[in-house]
Amino acid sequence: MGSLPTERPLKVIIVGAGLGGCATALAMHHAGFEVVMFEKVGEFLRLGDSLGLGENALKLLDRWSPTLRARLVDIGNKSELMQIRRWHDGKVLARQPLMDMAGFIGHRGDYHRAFLNAVAEQGVPLHMGSEVVEYDDTMPSVTLKNGERHVADLIVAVDGIKSRARELVLGFDDHPKSSGYACFRAFFEAAHLRGDPLTAEFVERECVNIWIGRDKHLVQNTLRNGAEVNWILTHKDTADIQESWFQPGNMHEVRRLVEDCDPRIAAVVRKTDACLDWKICYRDPIPTWVSKNHRVVLVGDCCHPHLPTSAQGASQATESAAVLAQCLLLGGRENIPLATRVYEKIRFPRVRRAQTNGEDVRDRWHSALDKVRDGQEIERDSILIKNHVLYDYDAEADTKKRWPELSALVSEELRTGQITPLC
Numbered sequence: 102m103g104s105l106p107t108e109r110p111l112k113v114i115i116v117g118a119g120l121g122g123c124a125t126a127l128a129m130h131h132a133g134f135e136v137v138m139f140e141k142v143g144e145f146l147r148l149g150d151s152l153g154l155g156e157n158a159l160k161l162l163d164r165w166s167p168t169l170r171a172r173l174v175d176i177g178n179k180s181e182l183m184q185i186r187r188w189h190d191g192k193v194l195a196r197q198p199l200m201d202m203a204g205f206i207g208h209r210g211d212y213h214r215a216f217l218n219a220v221a222e223q224g225v226p227l228h229m230g231s232e233v234v235e236y237d238d239t240m241p242s243v244t245l246k247n248g249e250r251h252v253a254d255l256i257v258a259v260d261g262i263k264s265r266a267r268e269l270v271l272g273f274d275d276h277p278k279s280s281g282y283a284c285f286r287a288f289f290e291a292a293h294l295r296g297d298p299l300t301a302e303f304v305e306r307e308c309v310n311i312w313i314g315r316d317k318h319l320v321q322n323t324l325r326n327g328a329e330v331n332w333i334l335t336h337k338d339t340a341d342i343q344e345s346w347f348q349p350g351n352m353h354e355v356r357r358l359v360e361d362c363d364p365r366i367a368a369v370v371r372k373t374d375a376c377l378d379w380k381i382c383y384r385d386p387i388p389t390w391v392s393k394n395h396r397v398v399l400v401g402d403c404c405h406p407h408l409p410t411s412a413q414g415a416s417q418a419t420e421s422a423a424v425l426a427q428c429l430l431l432g433g434r435e436n437i438p439l440a441t442r443v444y445e446k447i448r449f450p451r452v453r454r455a456q457t458n459g460e461d462v463r464d465r466w467h468s469a470l471d472k473v474r475d476g477q478e479i480e481r482d483s484i485l486i487k488n489h490v491l492y493d494y495d496a497e498a499d500t501k502k503r504w505p506e507l508s509a510l511v512s513e514e515l516r517t518g519q520i521t522p523l524c
């Protein structure tokens with residue numbers, strides 16, 4: 102398929118082994134490249150809670166690993182339908198197939214473990230406890246905290262929302278801004294909810310429920326085949342933003358927020374010991390994902406973070422990995438700048454669609470009850486999650502199809518030195 106010379110495979114360094122980094126490693130390895138990964142933390146913990154994986158990502162992962170898809174599907178929530186409910190009494194306003202909405206919902210840590218296992222099965226070296234402290238996009242190379250320097254043909258930074266590589270690529274530090282919302286979120290073993298008639302229905306079988314209210318919504322679902330329950334309460338929050346995955350939430354505040362909510366889910370929340378407080382930070386789209394010399398390239402949350410309502414963070418990172426690997430194959434070893442620049446051009450509009458889908462659904466939910474007087478029917482279509490439009494997409498096929506046109510355009514940009522900004 103590709104035009105790379107056969108003597109030495111392209112060497113790719115991947116910085117970061119989150120879900121996006123693992124997907125990138127699988128895509129690059131599948132393309133026949135030599136891959137080395139560096140990860141800052143010494144050991145991965147089971148962090149986060151529910152994460153959606155859509156068919157747009159699963160079809161790619163299935164091509165790159167013989168075992169991963171089955172493991173991911175097994176981890177995912179098995180409910181056929183999810184319910185969208187009215188805040189104060191839980192009346193079901195709409196039902197929607199789960200596979201049209203977020204795809205497979207599972208615990209981020211469980212999915213991450215499956216991704217890491219798939220990477221290990223392919224024999225890709227992953228160096229844990231190896232923080233990259235410096236990038237050089239001329240060689241290109243990375244320098245680790247212990248002083249070691251590693252050179253490759255291409256550096257792919259998949260280093261998350263607090264990316265150091267983004268600064269290098271942009272030439273300035275891109276600060277987060279508040280989205281105006283925060284989430285309180287908790288997950289825990291569900292056994293003690295089974296004995297209470299008020300809460301039992303949320304743990305007896307696998308389920309996904311969403312309560313929509315004015316300027317807030319609460320998502321509840323089971324994890325690990327019903328052994329665990331997860332709830333995420335999104336609410337208005339204009340407090341100072343502190344981007345943290347670990348800040349403890351104030352349970353008094355949470356209980357106050359659900360005082361007027363469906364008593365059944367309010368009881369689940371009351372039976373929760375502790376939660377986390379996530380300020381939902383936002384970043385404006387950035388004008389480039391590729392360094393000046395075209396050999397350090399961003400993938401995943403570091404260049405395209407998503408709101409939780411997008412349910413596409415890991416899936417879009419997987420698509421980005423696929424497009425980058427295809428561009429490198431199509432361009433060949435001598436044309437890495439062409440490949441990285443075509444990559445960002447293909448990815449930017451697609452990612453924006455997934456990002457704005459998340460904003461759109463949040464806004465529709467938070468205003469739905471304003472549009473009708475209480476008690477009146479809400480138009481079902483106005484509150485559905487519309488992610489299914491993202492699932493048919495095949496990132497690899499699209500790259501092959503668009504390569505001739507976009508590579509001609511980018512060749513001209515590289516010749517004149519006038520790279521058009523993404524935004």
Ligand SMILES: Cc1cc2nc3c(=O)[nH]c(=O)nc-3n(C[C@H](O)[C@H](O)[C@H](O)COP(=O)(O)OP(=O)(O)OC[C@H]3O[C@@H](n4cnc5c(N)ncnc54)[C@H](O)[C@@H]3O)c2cc1C
Nearest residue numbers: 117119120121140141148149150232233260261401402414
């Ligand atoms: C702790 C945590 C919890 C999350 N929880 C959820 C959730 O519950 N639901 C959801 O939908 N999404 C969640 N997300 C986001 C989701 O995981 C991402 O949208 C998706 O997986 C794509 O992320 P990524 O791989 O691009 O970045 P990340 O998942 O952030 O991974 C980046 C990796 O790069 C490593 N790294 C960073 N800097 C360096 C460096 N200088 N050198 C070496 N390594 C470095 C980090 O340690 C990390 O492992 C969470 C993310 C994190 C980090």
